[in-house]
Amino acid sequence: MSQQPHHWIDFRRDSDMQIEAIRAHFTGHAYDPHWHDSYLIGVTEQGIQQFHSRRERHRSRPGTVFLLEPGDLHDGDAIDAQGFTYRMLYLQPALIAQHMAAIFADLPAGYELNFAATLSDDRPLAQATFNAWQHLAGDAPLMVKEAALQQIFSHLTRHQFWRKQQRQYLQEHRLAEQTHEFLQAHYGENIGLGEIASLLEADRFRLTRAFQQRFGLAPHAWLIHKRLNEARRLLAAGQTPVAVAAEVGFADQSHLGRWFRRVYQLTPADYRQRCTNLPDRPIRSR
Template identity: 35%
Template sequence: MSGNQDWALRAPPSAKLERMEAFFRGHGFEPHRHDTYAIGRTLAGVHCFHYRNGRRHSLPGGTIVLHPDERHDGEAGTDEGFRYRILYLEPALLQQALGGKPLPFIPDGISRDPRLYAASQPLMQGMECPIDPLEEADAIYDLAQALAVVAGARRGRKALDYRAAERARDYIHSALDRTVTLEELELASGRDRWRWSRDFRALYGTSPYRYLTLRRLDHVRALLVTGQTLTEASLIAGFADQSHMTHHFTRAYGIPPARWVRLLHRH
């Protein structure tokens, strides 16, 4: 890899997590939002980003915790650039450990709490080797508990129907390649559409439609890594065309899919 070029390196595939290490010398990515937690660690330099109406500066020693569906960007704070590791954690994985509680929220997007740093450490290993599945499962559980403790209890929430939301989520996964209607999800969940939709947002951090779109984009990225063209990947994953997919990809990840592929190839 070149010391003067931006690059990105993905960890070996995991059934539960996506992990990545990257370097950006200047502007990293445009404002975007995704439906996962982004939990990261700056390894060198200063990582600057806008988050919840403020500008944050991440230095080595802290933990970045971006909540699902919160808009953010990223760029270097100095001419030397910044290097960081990040993992993307689906809220559904946290719910398996938290049992249907509202999602933990870190308002500033950066925590200096040593408990959160320690809990995320096993998942911040180098990208060159896969994490043992049992170690990964234990680490996700510990991270969920640490997030809940550091974030504290969130008040004012009505009781959530976790099982109904899970039934709707399972149905979405069974229908990624076709149009899904609100009526279908209402039947699958067994609950009134407004109640399960409210609970879905509270439990998984995003709307049902965006959840469906992001799962299709996951499929697109997997296909692009295997060498499929943008057009082929778009159609296979259920998008109307390449333009439609590119629009959603850029909104979700802050960079167009073609640049994303080039970053991976530079490492």
Template identity: 35%
Template structure:
């Protein structure tokens, strides 16, 4: 993405581990603003220049140069430049199954999955571990090097920052069961075009009560959550080599331009750039 002469440019590069669901991004943004979205992975980032502002878990946060960001799977968040120069940062996305493998290998099958209560940290050790993993992915290092650096990141995050509580209410709120039934239906039929009335009827609720409970439980409306499911499946298909035009229809978007627009809004990278990551 480029802008008129005299302005800083937005740019992004993307890489994927060829053997498992681990991804890396290096980007600089001035104008781009992320729409509220979430990932089905743990997302770890290092801000290199400038500052990024975002909302996550009900609070406003800023990640300036040298700070580390940690997002749990399904943490809704947005993002925008919080400095005139924009911000440059590196992100690494690690699937929960990969984290589970590392934990099982290190601590046995009973080890609890980590949750991070705070999304921004000042920690030089974590920063170095993340940058080393990012460099291995970007440079196409061999599998042994990637394994070692991934293990170092996961164990460093757990030992230094993670707790079992994400800082959310321990007890489910009123309507939680209804919201979870609706989430299960959305996961089963994310490409379907059923209406809010149909979804509410399927879970035995009014539309208003369902929307309120769903947003309270998951931080997104049902339609926003369905769009996230569609985008996540779109990422998987793109990584598997499916053409963007085919992906759009397969995951339920009206057309390729609609898919392209939401992909950029939520992930800061075009479907084509993402598909070419290797």
């Protein structure tokens, strides 16, 4: 008789640093393909963590650091019944830029941080990530958390390369980028693919093909994940799931809830409560 997949999630959000810290264990299938608008720095504690990203399959073992950039599509699976355990930090691009600018004072404007590889056996970086998670999740004094984070950035200097934010693209690549920009600007609206194709004067099948080749997802699937990323931001700020669903473009709260649970293994109400300590519904006065 087969066992049901087992998982648990310990999620924290540090209000001082605006950093999300997660420690989780999964057996079986963990996550469908999805992306985040933040940098992800994590370390595998136990088991083998298998995932696909940047068109490759990766297997992260105990002590291995995994590094993902904003927009990197990735999934997650356990390869055996033991499952895997990992801890991870979600760092906003603005925070990364602030710390890296202090380290690389002569960095030209218009460049962004990219990781040279998805996996690394850098033990000092793994230990720094582990320590930072402990301090952030344990609500350590602000100066201790800042010092722990600085250790991560110091070790990251061995893994970065710099790339210009604005580049010239071939025609198909440019079409994908224009579609991406439109979805970024109108994610909360009831957008039709035909409308986008008409505005860009392109065939919708060509548009879909170019977008999927560039971003790894069809436009409608990418749009769902964009809405989910925006929903996380609003929920973390204290907005209710019903208000968030309407603002980011989901049909209703249950539609948001189904997708949120599918991608993050948490309900919107649970995520909001862990970020803010606010109840899902206001407490009525007697």
